[in-house]
Amino acid sequence: MKPRAVVIMGPTASGKTWLACELAMRYPVHIISADSVMIYRGMDIGSAKPDRGELERFPHALIDIRDPAEAYSAAEFRRDAIAEIEAALGRGQVPVIVGGTSLYFKRLLDGMADMPASTPEVRAGIQAEAERVGWPAMYEQLRSIDPVACQSIHPNNLQRLSRALEVHAISGRPISDHWEAQASDGTSGEVRLADGQLVSFLQFGIMPSDRAWLHEQIALRFDLMLDAGLIEEVKVLLDRGDLHDDMPSVRAVGYAQVWEFLNGHCSHAEMRARGIAATRQLAKRQMTWLRRWPGLQVLEAGPAADQRESMLQSTLSQVADFLQK
Template identity: 35%
Template sequence: MSFSAKNTVIIILGPTGVGKTALSILIAKALGTEIISADSMQIYRHMDIGTAKPSAEELRAIPHHMIDILSPAESFSAGMFRERAKEAIDGLLAKNRIPIIVGGTGLYIRSLTEGLFEGPGADWPLREKLMEDEKIHGSGHLYKYLCEIDPAAAEKISPNDLRRTVRALEVSLKEDKKISECRQLSTKPADYNFIKIGLSRDREELYRMIEERVDKMMEEGLLDETGRLLSMAPERTALQALGYREMEQCLEGSIGLEEAVRLTKKRTKMYAKRQMTWFRKEQGINWVDITGLVSADDIYEKVLNKVEILREIIYS
């Protein structure tokens, strides 16, 4: 590398449907490198349409990692992603190539940029006791308790999120120290120089593009793909993904096709909103508003104009 980019990793992030894939392909071509997917659903085989995987042509043009690595019945965690992604990153860096991570699964990306705190295994008797206390003393009792023993952890949890409140108390009581302290001691970012590029669009435009994308998925055969998945993996993890669960309801006869499509669009928009809320809290992201841009070339040019360090890497 002529640019002093030792241990540099490029991350392209943003909400679903914003245009990450097309941009990543052009940057990968410019750098002669490979792409690592950070999408929690693209890891599954046989789920091509509903997860909007790169096309066969794009996959032939640029090698991709972390796509089609599991069957739909298997589960996968952010910790497992971190380990596999690090292997791919280190392999590319060893060949003097700058890895490009692309995706919208915020926890996967954070597992690399900030590290993960997994904590001790579940203590079911303790959880049951805590839940019983909540029933006896009323809603909000456990959250008040968490505020008393670990206000730093409570600040990051909604008062209505009982599951996370119980987990925070469980860890604190088992480890005999605050969960916030446990996180500080055990959470370490991966040792890379991350360049984070975030793509955003006007909300109305993004929502319109999501609707068009769902319509295209239906034309390409999302309903049939869901049917094939159901026959392959009735005990499945992956079929809880957006689009598939709605199509499953349709195939089972509990809702009509029109309603399944409407729900898919609605829930995908809600997911995109949650993604942006998550990413807006992340530090060090170079945000580029690509509202009005459709062509991958136009998006690429705007990103290069806005992100000086990326321009320096590509033209060095």
């Protein structure tokens, strides 16, 4: 039988972690996090990381694997996720990959282009140039080099912008050329294990049926994060002295807005409003991406009292059929 795994994607605050834990109560699963903020140690509240009790009951791989000062690429995620999938299958478990970082899922399920490895020297040179001329000028530089890549890289996504410039500097080829080679290699939607077997995926996407409800959930969750000590959590990061606002960890939604507040750039009310607005924008981007993702089993989430139970029963039915094939 072909190895099988389950994927749970969805926008922030839609119930992904809850659904993964429900599966863990019924099947021998191994939960693998696909969240680009939960990877960081000490960034618990703002990332909505499961608490210690939940993690003891339902362990998650790829959580707390990096210091906030360290980078973590989609290529590294793919490598680590495949290793976790192989280990889980070897133990007779069902891998369940859950999270909201679209790029991680794209790299895992679409494969990786044959791109040059990142080098600290080139990356530092790009950072130094950006500090001198500004990131908007760097984006225009990328536009002149690779207009195709600029169509999918937002000017504010400094990590992807820097990586695109780095790939061109090292290889002499636009990063979009590497993407095109990846798209034509015939591996889309498949993950090949070390023994040559291809993993079959059942892919769920949680899609809120009521946007107003999702916005309410986002606002409620952000307020709960503030009550739980998000400002104090970010202050610990700020007081370290070795982090700056160009780092992926500090640019994370919620953390970036509290960082601005602690540095005196906005009031508490402005910070709250900006944090909620940024989270809404993130959810919108996540849902737009999900609508374009092929082969997705859509699960509707919403305010109705029985909607969560309906979503769970639909998931359990599909997972049972999938594992018996």
